[in-house]
Amino acid sequence: xxxxxxxxxxxxxxxxxxxxxxxxxxxxxxxxxxxxxxxxxxxxxxxxxxxxxxxxxxxxxxxxxxxxxxxxxxxxxxxxxxxxxxxxxxxxxxxxxxxxxxxxxxxxxxxxxxxxxxxxxxxxxxxxxxxxxxxxxxxxxxxxxxxxxxxxxxxxxxxxxxxxxxxxxxxxxxxxxxxxxxxxxxxxxxxxxxxxxxxxxxxxxxxxxxxxxxxxxxxxxxxxxxxxxxxxxxxxxxxxxxxxxxxxxxxxxxxxxxxxxxxxxxxxxxxxxxxxxxxxxxxxxxxxxxxxxxxxxxxxxxxxxxxxxxxxxxxxxxxxxxxxxxxxxxxxxxxxxxxxxxxxxxxxxxxxxxxxxxxxxxxxxxxxxxxxxxxxxxxxxxxxxxxxxxxxxxxxxxxxxxxxxxxxxxxxxxxxxxxxxxxxxxxxxxxxxxxxxxxx
Amino acid sequence: xxxxxxxxxxxxxxxxxxxxxxxxxxxxxxxxxxxxxxxxxxxxxxxxxxxxxxxxxxxxxxxxxxxxxxxxxxxxxxxxxxxxxxxxxxxxxxxxxxxxxxxxxxxxxxxxxxxxxxxxxxxxxxxxxxxxxxxxx
Ligand SMILES: [Zn+2]
Numbered sequence: 001x002x003x004x005x006x007x008x009x010x011x012x013x014x015x016x017x018x019x020x021x022x023x024x025x026x027x028x029x030x031x032x033x034x035x036x037x038x039x040x041x042x043x044x045x046x047x048x049x050x051x052x053x054x055x056x057x058x059x060x061x062x063x064x065x066x067x068x069x070x071x072x073x074x075x076x077x078x079x080x081x082x083x084x085x086x087x088x089x090x091x092x093x094x095x096x097x098x099x100x101x102x103x104x105x106x107x108x109x110x111x112x113x114x115x116x117x118x119x120x121x122x123x124x125x126x127x128x129x130x131x132x133x134x135x136x137x138x139x140x141x142x143x144x145x146x147x148x149x150x151x152x153x154x155x156x157x158x159x160x161x162x163x164x165x166x167x168x169x170x171x172x173x174x175x176x177x178x179x180x181x182x183x184x185x186x187x188x189x190x191x192x193x194x195x196x197x198x199x200x201x202x203x204x205x206x207x208x209x210x211x212x213x214x215x216x217x218x219x220x221x222x223x224x225x226x227x228x229x230x231x232x233x234x235x236x237x238x239x240x241x242x243x244x245x246x247x248x249x250x251x252x253x254x255x256x257x258x259x260x261x262x263x264x265x266x267x268x269x270x271x272x273x274x275x276x277x278x279x280x281x282x283x284x285x286x287x288x289x290x291x292x293x294x295x296x297x298x299x300x301x302x303x304x305x306x307x308x309x310x311x312x313x314x315x316x317x318x319x320x321x322x323x324x325x326x327x328x329x330x331x332x333x334x335x336x337x338x339x340x341x342x343x344x345x346x347x348x349x350x351x352x353x354x355x356x357x358x359x360x361x362x363x364x365x366x367x368x369x370x371x372x373x374x375x376x377x378x379x380x381x382x383x384x385x386x387x388x389x390x391x392x393x394x395x396x397x398x399x400x401x402x403x404x405x406x407x408x409x410x411x412x413x414x415x416x417x418x419x420x421x422x423x424x425x426x427x428x429x430x431x432x433x434x435x436x437x438x439x440x
Numbered sequence: 441x442x443x444x445x446x447x448x449x450x451x452x453x454x455x456x457x458x459x460x461x462x463x464x465x466x467x468x469x470x471x472x473x474x475x476x477x478x479x480x481x482x483x484x485x486x487x488x489x490x491x492x493x494x495x496x497x498x499x500x501x502x503x504x505x506x507x508x509x510x511x512x513x514x515x516x517x518x519x520x521x522x523x524x525x526x527x528x529x530x531x532x533x534x535x536x537x538x539x540x541x542x543x544x545x546x547x548x549x550x551x552x553x554x555x556x557x558x559x560x561x562x563x564x565x566x567x568x569x570x571x572x573x574x575x576x577x
Contacts, residue, residue, distance in 0.1 A: 175514045175515060177444065178444060178445055178565070179444055179446065179447050179564065179565050180445075180446065181448075181449050181452075182446050182448035182449045182451070182452030182455070183449050183451050183452045183478070183479070185444070185447075185452070185456075186477075186478045186479070187539070189446070189539075189563070189569060190525055190539040190540070190541060191443075191509060191513065191525070192507070192509060192512075193509065193511055193512060193513055194513075196507055196509065199507045200506070203507060204505050207552070252510065252511075253508065253510040253511070253522070254510060254511040255507045255509050255510065255511070255525070256507055256508040256510065256522075258507070300484070302535045302536075303476075303477050303478075303535060303536050304477070304537040304538070305527060305537060307504075
């Protein structure tokens with residue numbers, strides 16, 4: 001069996017598609033997370049494959065489903081945070097021999113195939129459907145929701161994991177050399193770090209609307225506060241430190257106006273969910289959270305980097321797609337969990353959604369009001385990547401847990417949790433899911 | 441600051457050859473007469489198979505936006521940190537962007553909106569690379 005990548009037809013990229021045909025008929029039930037760590041320590045029990053199996057088994061157990069009832073598995077095959085297994089570096093044979101390996105010795109260590117997972121989870125005896133959702137959990141969730149709705153699978157696991165190795169990421173390979181090939185040279189010779197593009201969009205935003213980087217501080221503080229209430233997250237598990245504005249604003253620049261904290265911390269992690277049909281979900285252990293819609297953007301910038309105009313046009317379009325397919329409006333959102341890694345683009349997502357009626361240029365002012373989980377306008381109750389480390393998963397877990405009423409210390413109290421939205425990553429190019437406590 | 445050397449590949453060869461002649465060329469779609477940068481094997485707006493050419497442009501532009509790089513992933517540039525990294529919009533088509541370190545402009549004192557013109561600087565292996573300098577009026 002070779003696992004295919006999801007075809008374009010599974011995504012809802014366009015406006016005007018109307019209500020999603022499976023609105024309210026697909027549900028998320030189980031949630032599972034493996035332990036986080038800063039970097040892999042080289043042991044078999046902590047490799048990305050092992051923490052993924054752990055996350056999947058927890059999701060199955062959480063949903064209260066017998067493993068032989070599961071017939072689908074959607075996987076994000078790429079697990080890198082930017083760290084790669086260097087060419088010529090000896091393979092960790094003891095780790096490889098601890099698992100049922102596929103043809104690729106780095107499967108389960110620096111990447112993840114559906115075949116590797118099935119070979120190492122013998123309890124999954126009835127999986128007939130496997131598919132890759134490339135990139136992020138946000139993408140894989142769209143695929144899973146559509147697959148369950150389309151009847152390709154009725155009880156489906158979806159998982160995204162990340163590995164991180166020793167050494168500073170993005171510093172090896174071509175970046176360490178004295179010459180690079182001519183085509184990548186056109187964009188890479190100037191040495192912008194990963195957050196550079198976002199930093200520029202933020203700079204343009206500040207110039208256009210008269211805002212400042214300092215105005216990000218309440219958002220950062222709130223996000224870390226929420227993250228410290230996320231027991232599955234990196235900061236809660238390893239570094240339970242608040243992020244006060246003074247520390248945020250004093251941290252070193254990476255690509256000014258993006259500083260160290262505006263760049264999410266790369267970690268090892270795995271997050272998994274169990275999806276099912278709304279019907280089957282009724283008999284499971286947790287309260288179903290219904291999918292009202294999924295939406296995507298595959299817009300590319302005209303040239304090297306998205307301009308603010310391009311960002312605003314696309315986030316607004318994404319907002320319209322999200323609401324159209326779900327049959328809701330911004331007023332129906334109890335909270336938002338849009339992506340935040342890099343922190344400096346969260347406001348683009350918020351403004352595109354028109355969350356709480358905010359318009360372009362208003363989100364940073366909104367950050368100066370009560371955006372806490374206790375207030376009427378929760379912003380990023382998950383705490384996102386800012387609050388729990390780089391995963392692009394927390395926002396989805398939080399939506400599910402909030403709507404199930406089991407977000408624990410993070411549970412929103414200023415609003416009734418009825419409908420949430422999550423997704424990303426970038427303002428241009430992303431995948432989004434609308435979650436609801438009720439199917440209609 | 442000296443950039444990494446460039447080893448032109450088939451797609452980028454005309455761009456780098458022109459740079460060595462101190463000419464700036466940008467890929468253009470013959471079918472829809474639209475510039476695109478970075479270059480690609482096909483036009484992003486037309487069906488595959490549209491004919492692409494390289495078009496010489498004026499070498500004039502404006503500073504659209506910038507950031508200051510303090511933590512650069514490229515080893516060769518790290519000794520020059522922090523440095524300006526600006527985006528230039530070409531006068532020929534203000535949707536087309538190019539990067540610049542803006543040689544001569546003090547760090548974080550970038551005049552956004554200022555007019556610039558292309559210059560060519562040698563990289564680590566001698567390949568000339570387009571750069572931009574502010575036009576003093
Ligand atoms: Zn064309």
